[in-house]
Amino acid sequence: MDALRTVTRDIDTNSTKISARGVQVHYGDTHAIKDVDVDIKERSVTAFIGPSGCGKSTFLRCINRMNDTIDICRVTGDIRIDGDDIYDRSIDPVQLRARVGMVFQKPNPFPKSIYDNVAYGPKIHGLARSRAEMDEIVERSLRRGAIWDEVKDRLHAPGTGLSGGQQQRLCIARAVATDPEVLLMDEPCSALDPIATAQIEELIDTLREKYTVVIVTHSMQQAARVSQKTAFFHLGNLVEYGDTDDIFTNPKDRRTESYISGRIG
Amino acid sequence: MTDIPSGSGAVARTTMDKVHGSLARRHRKQLILQIFGITAISLAFLMLFILLASLITTGHKAFTQTEITLEVFIDPEEISVERLPRGNFTNVLAAAVAADLPSVDQQDRAEMRVVGGILSNGAQFQLRDRVVEEPELIGQTITISVPVSDPYDQLHKDLLDRETPENLRRLDDTQIAYYDRLVENGAIAASLNTGLLTNADSRFPELAGLKGAIMGSFWALLTCFLISFPLGIGAAIYLEEFAPKNKLSDFIEVNINNLAAVPSVVFGLLALSVFIGLFGLPRSAPFVGGLTLALMTMPTIIIATRAALKAVPPSIREAALGLGASKQQVVFGHVVPLAMPGILTGTIIGLAQALGETAPLLLIGMNAFITSAPATPFDSATALPTQIFIWADSPERGFVSRTSAAILVLLTFLIMMNAIAIYLRSKFERKW
Ligand SMILES: Nc1ncnc2c1ncn2[C@@H]1O[C@H](COP(=O)(O)OP(=O)(O)OP(=O)(O)O)[C@@H](O)[C@H]1O
Ligand SMILES: [Mg+2]
Numbered sequence: 001m002d003a004l005r006t007v008t009r010d011i012d013t014n015s016t017k018i019s020a021r022g023v024q025v026h027y028g029d030t031h032a033i034k035d036v037d038v039d040i041k042e043r044s045v046t047a048f049i050g051p052s053g054c055g056k057s058t059f060l061r062c063i064n065r066m067n068d069t070i071d072i073c074r075v076t077g078d079i080r081i082d083g084d085d086i087y088d089r090s091i092d093p094v095q096l097r098a099r100v101g102m103v104f105q106k107p108n109p110f111p112k113s114i115y116d117n118v119a120y121g122p123k124i125h126g127l128a129r130s131r132a133e134m135d136e137i138v139e140r141s142l143r144r145g146a147i148w149d150e151v152k153d154r155l156h157a158p159g160t161g162l163s164g165g166q167q168q169r170l171c172i173a174r175a176v177a178t179d180p181e182v183l184l185m186d187e188p189c190s191a192l193d194p195i196a197t198a199q200i201e202e203l204i205d206t207l208r209e210k211y212t213v214v215i216v217t218h219s220m221q222q223a224a225r226v227s228q229k230t231a232f233f234h235l236g237n238l239v240e241y242g243d244t245d246d247i248f249t250n251p252k253d254r255r256t257e258s259y260i261s262g263r264i265g
Numbered sequence: 266m267t268d269i270p271s272g273s274g275a276v277a278r279t280t281m282d283k284v285h286g287s288l289a290r291r292h293r294k295q296l297i298l299q300i301f302g303i304t305a306i307s308l309a310f311l312m313l314f315i316l317l318a319s320l321i322t323t324g325h326k327a328f329t330q331t332e333i334t335l336e337v338f339i340d341p342e343e344i345s346v347e348r349l350p351r352g353n354f355t356n357v358l359a360a361a362v363a364a365d366l367p368s369v370d371q372q373d374r375a376e377m378r379v380v381g382g383i384l385s386n387g388a389q390f391q392l393r394d395r396v397v398e399e400p401e402l403i404g405q406t407i408t409i410s411v412p413v414s415d416p417y418d419q420l421h422k423d424l425l426d427r428e429t430p431e432n433l434r435r436l437d438d439t440q441i442a443y444y445d446r447l448v449e450n451g452a453i454a455a456s457l458n459t460g461l462l463t464n465a466d467s468r469f470p471e472l473a474g475l476k477g478a479i480m481g482s483f484w485a486l487l488t489c490f491l492i493s494f495p496l497g498i499g500a501a502i503y504l505e506e507f508a509p510k511n512k513l514s515d516f517i518e519v520n521i522n523n524l525a526a527v528p529s530v531v532f533g534l535l536a537l538s539v540f541i542g543l544f545g546l547p548r549s550a551p552f553v554g555g556l557t558l559a560l561m562t563m564p565t566i567i568i569a570t571r572a573a574l575k576a577v578p579p580s581i582r583e584a585a586l587g588l589g590a591s592k593q594q595v596v597f598g599h600v601v602p603l604a605m606p607g608i609l610t611g612t613i614i615g616l617a618q619a620l621g622e623t624a625p626l627l628l629i630g631m632n633a634f635i636t637s638a639p640a641t642p643f644d645s646a647t648a649l650p651t652q653i654f655i656w657a658d659s660p661e662r663g664f665v666s667r668t669s670a671a672i673l674v675l676l677t678f679l680i681m682m683n684a685i686a687i688y689l690r691s692k693f694e695r696k697w
Contacts (some may be wrong), residue, residue, distance in 0.1 A: 064587065066583070066586065066587065069582075069583075069586060071509075071510060094589050094590070094591050095589065096589075097586065097587060097588065097589035098588075098589035101587065101588070102583075102587035104580065104583060104584065104587070106580055108578075108580035108581060108583065108584040109584075110581065110584060110585070110599065111581075111603065120585070120588060120590075121588040121589065124588070124589065124590050124594055124598075125589060171584070174584075174588065175587070175588070178588060178589065
C-alpha cells in the first residue's frame with residue numbers, strides 16, 4: 001500500500017519553528033513534564049512517542065496553551081514560536097490558537113453542517129470578507145484535508161453523520177482552515193481503522209509541505225512512517241530527541257531502546 | 266469438536282453447570298424486579314385513573330350550562346332611554362318567563378318573584394348590556410338566552426333529587442312544576458358552557474367563570490418567566506462556565522440547591538413582607554405573584570441549566586477552543602445551543618410547577634373575590650390554583666362541579682406545557 005511506504009526524508013535544512021527551554025508542567029502536585037528542552041523544525045513532522053502517562057499530550061497542549069483551560073495546571077519555562085514567547089503577557093491565547101491548530105484524539109466535529117464546521121474558524125477570526133471567499137476557503141481546506149471528493153455533494157449535511165475516518169479528516173480540514181503555521185495532532189488515528197489511518201498518514205505527509213506538524217502517536221510504525229524527527233518521553237522527561245531514522249535504528253538511551261523494542265510501554 | 270480431550274470437556278461442563286446454576290438465580294431476580302416494576306407502574310396508573318375519573322365525573326357537568334330562551338318584550342314603562350343603564354330589567358324578564366307559564370298570575374308579586382328566581386341573577390345584566398348597546402330595542406320584542414339559576418341548573422343536570430321530601434329540597438313542587446312546563450315548551454336547554462372560560466368569578470355559580478383566574482395565572486407566569494428565565498440562565502452560565510471554582514462558589518451552589526427545597530409557603534411569607542410590606546407593591550396583583558413564583562422557579566432553572574451545560578461533551582469545547590474561539594464564543598456559540606433542549610425542558614417544568622403553586626399566592630392575597638379579569642399584571646386577580654381553592658371553599662352546590670372543572674382546566678394547561686417541553690426537547694435534540 002502506498003501510504004505504508006517509508007517516507008523519503010528531506011535533509012534537515014529547515015530552521016527551528018518551536019523552541020522549548022526548561023519547560024515544567026505541574027497538575028497540582030503531579031509533576032507531569034520535567035525540564036524539557038526541544039527544538040522543532042519548520043515544515044517537518046515531529047513525532048512524540050512514549051509510554052502512556054509520560055506527558056506527551058501535556059507537552060503538546062503547552063504549545064497552543066490548551067493547558068490554560070485546566071485550572072490546576074501550571075506551566076513554567078520558555079516556549080517560543082518563531083522567537084516569540086507564547087507565554088508572554090502580550091500574547092493572547094486565542095490569537096495563538098489561530099496560529100497553532102490542533103487535532104484531537106477522538107474526532108470531534110461540531111454538530112453542525114460540514115460546511116459550517118470548516119467555516120467556523122475563519123468566521124470567528126474574520127478571515128473571509130465575502131460568501132464567495134468563504135466558499136473558497138472551505139473548499140481549499142476540505143481538499144487539503146483529503147476529504148473534498150467525498151463530501152462535496154453534501155456540504156450541508158451534518159458533520160457528525162460522517163464515518164470516523166471522514167470525521168477525523170474533517171477535523172483536520174477544520175484545523176487547517178484558519179491557515180495555522182503549526183498543526184498539533186494528539187493521536188489522530190487511535191480511533192480509526194487501518195485504511196482510514198493510512199489515508200490520514202498520507203495526508204500528514206502532504207501537510208508538511210506547508211505546516212509544521214507535531215504528532216503524538218502510540219504506534220512506532222506510524223512514527224517511523226510519517227515523521228522526520230522523533231522525541232521519546234518517559235515519566236515526564238524528554239529522554240531522546242533526534243532524526244527518526246536514528247532513534248529507531250540506533251537509539252542512544254537504554255530506555256528508548258527498550259521502548260521501541262517493546263519492553264516498556 | 267470431537268478431538269477436544271475429555272479432561273478439558275469435563276472442566277468446561279462443570280463451569281457451564283455453575284453458570285447454569287447462577288443463571289437460574291439471576292433470571293429469578295430479574296423476574297422479581299420486573300414484577301415489582303410492573304406493579305408499581307400499574308398502581309401509579311390506577312391512581313391517575315381514579316383521580317381523572319372522579320374529576321371528570323363531577324366536573325363534566327360544569328362544561329354545560331342550562332339556559333332558558335325567552336321572548337322578551339322590552340316594556341318602555343319599565344325601561345326608559347333616559348334612565349339607562351338603570352331600569353327594571355328583572356321585571357321585564359320575569360314577565361317574559363311568566364308568559365310561558367299560563368298558571369302564573371302576573372299581578373301576584375310573590376309569585377312573580379318566584380318566577381324571576383328561575384333566571385340567574387346575571388340575566389338582568391345580560392339584558393341590560395344588550396339594551397344599553399342598542400337603545401332602539403326598547404319597545405320591541407327580542408329573543409334572548411340567559412342562564413337559569415343554580416338550583417334549576419342542578420335540577421336539569423339530575424343533581425337535584427325529586428324524591429327528596431319537599432321541605433328538604435331547594436325547589437318546592439310549584440317551582441319544579443314551572444320547570445317541567447318550561448322544558449315542555451322547549452324553552453330550557455343545556456348548551457356548552459363557554460362562560461366557564463369567558464366569565465370572571467361570580468357569587469353565582471352559574472355565572473362564575475375562570476377568565477379572571479386564567480388571565481391572573483397568565484400574567485403571573487409571564488412575569489415569572491421574564492424574570493426567572495434570563496436571571497436563572499445567566500446565573501447558571503456564570504456559575505458553570507466562568508466563576509472560579511472556590512469556597513465561595515461551592516457555598517453558592519449549596520445554597521441554590523437548598524433554595525430549591527424551601528417550602529413554597531416560606532416564599533409567600535417573604536414576598537408578603539418584602540414585596541408588599543417593604544416595597545409597597547399592590548396586594549393580590551399577578552405581578553407580585555409572578556415575582557414570588559420567580560423566586561421559586563429560579564433555583565429549578567439554575568439547577569436544570571447547569572446540568573444541561575455539564576452534559577455538553579468536553580470534546581466540543583476543546584474543538585472550539587483549539588480553533589481559537591474565545592471562552593465567550595465557546596459558551597454562547599456551542600455550549601449553550603447544545604444545552605438548550607435541557608434548559609428549555611427545565612424551564613418549562615419549573616413554570617408548570619409555578620402554575621400549580623397555591624400557598625405563596627394565598628399569602629400575597631391572590632385569593633381575593635374579583636369579578637373582572639385583570640387587564641394588566643398590576644390589577645387584583647386570582648390565579649387558577651387559588652380560584653380552585655376559593656370555589657372548593659364555597660357552599661353553593663354549583664361550585665362543586667365547577668371546582669372539578671377548574672381542576673381539569675388547570676391539568677389541561679399543565680399537560681400542554683409538558684407536551685411543549687417534550688416537543689422542544691425532541692426538536693432540538695442533537696447527537697454528537
Ligand atoms: N487534567 C489533568 N489533571 C491532573 N493530572 C493530569 C491531567 N492530565 C494529565 N495529567 C497527568 O499528567 C501526566 C501526563 O499525562 P498525559 O496525558 O500528558 O500523558 P500521555 O503521555 O498523553 O499519555 P497517553 O499516551 O495515555 O495519552 C499523567 O500522570 C496524568 O495523570
Ligand atoms: Mg495523551
